[in-house]
Amino acid sequence: MKFYILTLFPEMVINGLNTSIIGRATEAGILDIEAIDIRDYSANKHHKVDDYPYGGGAGMLMQAQPVYDAWKSIVNRINKKPRCIYTTPQGNTFTQKSAKDFAMEEDIILLCGHYEGIDERVLEEIVTDYISIGDYVLTGGELPAMVMVDAISRMVPGVLGNGESGSSESFEGNLLEYPQYSRPEEWKGKKVPEVLLSGHHKNIEQWRRQQSLLVTSKRRPDLLKQAKLTKQEQKWLKEQK
Numbered sequence: 001m002k003f004y005i006l007t008l009f010p011e012m013v014i015n016g017l018n019t020s021i022i023g024r025a026t027e028a029g030i031l032d033i034e035a036i037d038i039r040d041y042s043a044n045k046h047h048k049v050d051d052y053p054y055g056g057g058a059g060m061l062m063q064a065q066p067v068y069d070a071w072k073s074i075v076n077r078i079n080k081k082p083r084c085i086y087t088t089p090q091g092n093t094f095t096q097k098s099a100k101d102f103a104m105e106e107d108i109i110l111l112c113g114h115y116e117g118i119d120e121r122v123l124e125e126i127v128t129d130y131i132s133i134g135d136y137v138l139t140g141g142e143l144p145a146m147v148m149v150d151a152i153s154r155m156v157p158g159v160l161g162n163g164e165s166g167s168s169e170s171f172e173g174n175l176l177e178y179p180q181y182s183r184p185e186e187w188k189g190k191k192v193p194e195v196l197l198s199g200h201h202k203n204i205e206q207w208r209r210q211q212s213l214l215v216t217s218k219r220r221p222d223l224l225k226q227a228k229l230t231k232q233e234q235k236w237l238k239e240q241k
């Protein structure tokens, strides 16, 4: 899968995405992440990319021309128009479901905003998806783009190794993941739950499922409402309260 990131800070996104699992998948050729410097496409002799907003108001806006030309250079090069995500607090909230959905694409363009935003006219021309990573405002779109590339990439087949499966983790079936323990068996007087040492796979599976239900009901009751529970599980969960 290939990501094209349109940004004023290419080093920031590349340096942030070349380590650990994403870095390894890039080296293996499963992912390709290219940062395109919007400034390189400015028609202005001083490489200016921003200007004052018509009608007045605080701050500067990114101008349409450099953004459009940077986007067009990709489209001309690959001869198709991939989905183009604009990172904005005004967008739909990014979720695990959206990560899985975007992971089906072969190419994705991410447009990182800066200053007070981008001239509306170029957004209308090129953006297919307006996406926010949460209800707070950041200084630029680079961190959101990195968050999205990370979450989308994990869902691309081959990016996670065998030992790092994405199927038993948080948000699967609208439940959070169960608690996990490693060695030693006892730490600061706290013991690993007995069932996990039993080697009894069926019991372990049941315990984990119940712990998922418990942790979700405690921390994310809103999620639990969307989860599919058996009658028996609903009854069991009620008894725990």
Ligand code: ADE
Pocket: 087, 088, 089, 113, 131, 132, 133, 134, 135, 136, 137, 138, 139, 140, 141, 144
């Ligand atoms: N740009 C600034 N804040 C943002 C947010 N919360 N999500 C996506 N892009 C943003």
